[in-house]
Amino acid sequence: MKAAVIVFPGSNCDRDLAVAFERAGADVTRVWHKETDLPEGVDVVGIPGGFSYGDYLRCGAIAAQSPICRAVVRHTERGGYALGICNGFQVLTEARMLPGVLMRNAGLKFLCRTVGLTVGAQSEFTAGYGEAAEIALPIAHHDGNYRADAETLDRLEGEGRVAFRYTDNPNGSDRDIAGILSENRRVLGMMPHPERAVDAGHGATDGQPLFAHLVGALAPA
Amino acid sequence: MQEPAITPDLIEAHGLKPDEYDRILDIIGREPTFTELGIFSAMWNEHCSYKSSKLHLRTLPTTGPQVICGPGENAGIVDIGDGQAVVFKMESHNHPSYIEPYQGAATGVGGILRDVFTMGARPIAAMNALSFGEPSHPKTRSLVAGVVAGVGGYGNCFGVPTVGGEVRFDPAYNGNCLVNAFAAGLVDSDKIFYSAASGVGMPVVYLGAKTGRDGVGGATMASAEFDADIEEKRPTVQVGDPFTEKRLMEATLELMATGAVISIQDMGAAGLTCSAVEMGDKGQLGIALDLEKVPQREAHMTAYEMMLSESQERMLMVLKPELEAEAKAVFDKWDLDFAIVGETIAEDRFFIRHNGEVKADLPLSKLASTAPEYDRPWEPTPEAEPLGDVPEVDAIDALKALIGSPNYAAKTWVTEQYDSQVMADTARGPGLGAGLVRVHGTDKVLAFTSDVTPRYVKANPVEGGKQAVAEAYRNLTATGALPLATTDNLNFGNPEKPAIMGQFVGAIRGIGAACEALDMPIVSGNVSLYNETDGEAILPTPTIGAVGLLASGEDVIGCDVREGHVALVVGESAGHLGQSALLAEVFNRVEGDAPPVDLDAEKRHGDFIRANRGMITACTDLSDGGLALAAFELAEAAGVGVTLDASTNAELFGEDQGRYLVACGFDKAEELMIEASQAGVPIITVGRFGGSDVRLGNSAAPLSDLARLYRTAFADAVG
Numbered sequence: 058m059k060a061a062v063i064v065f066p067g068s069n070c071d072r073d074l075a076v077a078f079e080r081a082g083a084d085v086t087r088v089w090h091k092e093t094d095l096p097e098g099v100d101v102v103g104i105p106g107g108f109s110y111g112d113y114l115r116c117g118a119i120a121a122q123s124p125i126c127r128a129v130v131r132h133t134e135r136g137g138y139a140l141g142i143c144n145g146f147q148v149l150t151e152a153r154m155l156p157g158v159l160m161r162n163a164g165l166k167f168l169c170r171t172v173g174l175t176v177g178a179q180s181e182f183t184a185g186y187g188e189a190a191e192i193a194l195p196i197a198h199h200d201g202n203y204r205a206d207a208e209t210l211d212r213l214e215g216e217g218r219v220a221f222r223y224t225d226n227p228n229g230s231d232r233d234i235a236g237i238l239s240e241n242r243r244v245l246g247m248m249p250h251p252e253r254a255v256d257a258g259h260g261a262t263d264g265q266p267l268f269a270h271l272v273g274a275l276a277p278a
Numbered sequence: 279m280q281e282p283a284i285t286p287d288l289i290e291a292h293g294l295k296p297d298e299y300d301r302i303l304d305i306i307g308r309e310p311t312f313t314e315l316g317i318f319s320a321m322w323n324e325h326c327s328y329k330s331s332k333l334h335l336r337t338l339p340t341t342g343p344q345v346i347c348g349p350g351e352n353a354g355i356v357d358i359g360d361g362q363a364v365v366f367k368m369e370s371h372n373h374p375s376y377i378e379p380y381q382g383a384a385t386g387v388g389g390i391l392r393d394v395f396t397m398g399a400r401p402i403a404a405m406n407a408l409s410f411g412e413p414s415h416p417k418t419r420s421l422v423a424g425v426v427a428g429v430g431g432y433g434n435c436f437g438v439p440t441v442g443g444e445v446r447f448d449p450a451y452n453g454n455c456l457v458n459a460f461a462a463g464l465v466d467s468d469k470i471f472y473s474a475a476s477g478v479g480m481p482v483v484y485l486g487a488k489t490g491r492d493g494v495g496g497a498t499m500a501s502a503e504f505d506a507d508i509e510e511k512r513p514t515v516q517v518g519d520p521f522t523e524k525r526l527m528e529a530t531l532e533l534m535a536t537g538a539v540i541s542i543q544d545m546g547a548a549g550l551t552c553s554a555v556e557m558g559d560k561g562q563l564g565i566a567l568d569l570e571k572v573p574q575r576e577a578h579m580t581a582y583e584m585m586l587s588e589s590q591e592r593m594l595m596v597l598k599p600e601l602e603a604e605a606k607a608v609f610d611k612w613d614l615d616f617a618i619v620g621e622t623i624a625e626d627r628f629f630i631r632h633n634g635e636v637k638a639d640l641p642l643s644k645l646a647s648t649a650p651e652y653d654r655p656w657e658p659t660p661e662a663e664p665l666g667d668v669p670e671v672d673a674i675d676a677l678k679a680l681i682g683s684p685n686y687a688a689k690t691w692v693t694e695q696y697d698s699q700v701m702a703d704t705a706r707g708p709g710l711g712a713g714l715v716r717v718h719g720t721d722k723v724l725a726f727t728s729d730v731t732p733r734y735v736k737a738n739p740v741e742g743g744k745q746a747v748a749e750a751y752r753n754l755t756a757t758g759a760l761p762l763a764t765t766d767n768l769n770f771g772n773p774e775k776p777a778i779m780g781q782f783v784g785a786i787r788g789i790g791a792a793c794e795a796l797d798m799p800i801v802s803g804n805v806s807l808y809n810e811t812d813g814e815a816i817l818p819t820p821t822i823g824a825v826g827l828l829a830s831g832e833d834v835i836g837c838d839v840r841e842g843h844v845a846l847v848v849g850e851s852a853g854h855l856g857q858s859a860l861l862a863e864v865f866n867r868v869e870g871d872a873p874p875v876d877l878d879a880e881k882r883h884g885d886f887i888r889a890n891r892g893m894i895t896a897c898t899d900l901s902d903g904g905l906a907l908a909a910f911e912l913a914e915a916a917g918v919g920v921t922l923d924a925s926t927n928a929e930l931f932g933e934d935q936g937r938y939l940v941a942c943g944f945d946k947a948e949e950l951m952i953e954a955s956q957a958g959v960p961i962i963t964v965g966r967f968g969g970s971d972v973r974l975g976n977s978a979a980p981l982s983d984l985a986r987l988y989r990t991a992f993a994d995a996v997g
Contacts, residue, residue: 069437073702106433111521
């Protein structure tokens, strides 16, 4: 299974995400933002956390206009998988691959803590967790307050596309949303960092099932 | 452009004393130009020259088999085995942070990160030691908010985990807060880069962000006391851009890998001047610069402004000319400036031209080596008055006074604003004792702590200096790590006052003795003097940053106690209440002597903890707040109650040194006591963990109530 991790200037979780994919058995290439195409045969694109282009203008806004982002859009339009974490989720919304926006946290401060989440949707990203599983993952963001109009939110919930919900909403997100899926369930954007909880040394391993199942599911039989 | 004439007022405005100006005349044999005067003031101010402190700093132990590079370079370097080394330093950004809290703190973090990656190391951990005025002071709240947001804003974006630090409040910092930033990086021992230039006619290359007028004269500002005109100094504070710094770090590390770098130096205090002189002086070479080639952010900048600008995120490098194309390609990739601005020359000359006009022509080595050095008069700090009677108070009330104070309450409000997990190697973030970060791709773990108890240092500089090092040693030891080395960030008042100089000299003596005895040599550091406002000095605050190592296969000692665990104290308890947290927070009294430090006992007890790690489930050092506060912190973190048998305030809140609180199961406790008696280490059972109450002698309260107070007091006071 081949994963590509995008590196924007200012990405700072690219190594962490690559390591998490590798630990799960994926063959990982890191792809520079000035590239116009993804490597041949990529199954899943990882868009890492960090501060792409310094998060100037709006978080993820400039990254969404970068050459590589156009290639990621083409990849997802072809039915390819993509996982955006934290800044990566912001990029996915700015590039309209996912609906809604991520605004400044309700408390107006950067927030780094471990939060409780419930897993809420069927997808290759979440299938490694049991039905309605409760897990804990770290968050670290200033702009994780997910907002969308009521119609969009109703649709996300109606179609079972809310992948993760906070058990104790830390940032003011509408309907406690921490992560959402695209219509075809192949694009996941989430604010929590599963790649920071994949081995015992992290003190938590709740991120591991996401990578393990995804890599397994996309591996050639 | 016409440069201003050199007048006594202009000389004074540059922070140069009349005798220092005479020294300049002696060295160059003529009146300096305006640009030259600026260069001398930049090189000779306290911040860059250490003119008041050098004499005493030389007495500190700086060597050991573990030391690869001691003080004098951008940061210290210590061997951690397997061909790897840790690079670290702590540095203050006090004055800028008081004037402009967000940018002052942010650029403090930026500066220390640059010091680390300039040596070829990727930063892997950061800490911050912050001292603010009393919570009720009208400036405190905005300073705390700005400084914490600035530290977080820079470190989070750059992508380094902040895993430790301190936050304290005292009226002595009302007019002068302290921001001490620590960073550590990881490097292969055979891929370290130094600042000494070599080879004549080698290109001098400017890297990174463009030069603007920000920070002109910043180092001189940082070497002066504050007064009512402080607002006018705002333009001397630099503005940080962590996004550029992140790219500069990646580009610099990539550039180093190409083999094109002969030597490299970051532009920190006094920017282009200091970095160029440093590289030339260390390599015994001259440097010629053509300033019109310097990438500039603003129009019509003068030579004076360019030489003194403290614009951030810049580096200076001496390049192997044959690899210029490869080097430039790296900086093009990261969209950063790369410009050849001069060359190394054989003569001992610092030769500055701007559009063909000579702006400065100075003997380079003399700029670096002839900075004034003072043996300032000093008075030993008088012996502290003995402590008067301390009335007994209800132990739970006393604990509530402590955990309800922002000094001892949980600092979650602060630490949650820092990304403590980026890089995905954090094994323990900030909160309890030392922070732990794995050495990427190995099972080795580095431990980081920062400590000082300024009240102790004021009462007794020698013992207070020792105590700061001893506490750092204990915090590292409590994780199971072997302390390796130390960085010191010495914050004091005006050294021209003999009483302040006496605090400095005493603290250095104590720090030196402790570093020697505990085998934690000083490998880097920074001195910040003139921390006074309208003649009022801060508490003497020699912050000690220390690094320890858990070698491959060595288990971390945790800090999670469980129901039924026995609580034991390792070390001798005498009930010392002088200068204690109890005295300060409950009685508002600052009295008595600092607790004495027995360095032999510290070493013995530390060795005992490390040797018996297998029997210990949780461990923490006992410091200010004593046994009661330490036991509460462990209990609170685990959500388990605790019962301590002791009932007197002295037993519960005494601050005797050389002690650890240890928790383990009953069978292990017995074994541990046998081991201790064989090793001649004092150990006693002091209670047990369990239940849902905190019980101190005859007084008790539900843990949940106390935890709520502990978790909310900080934000209530200053949030």
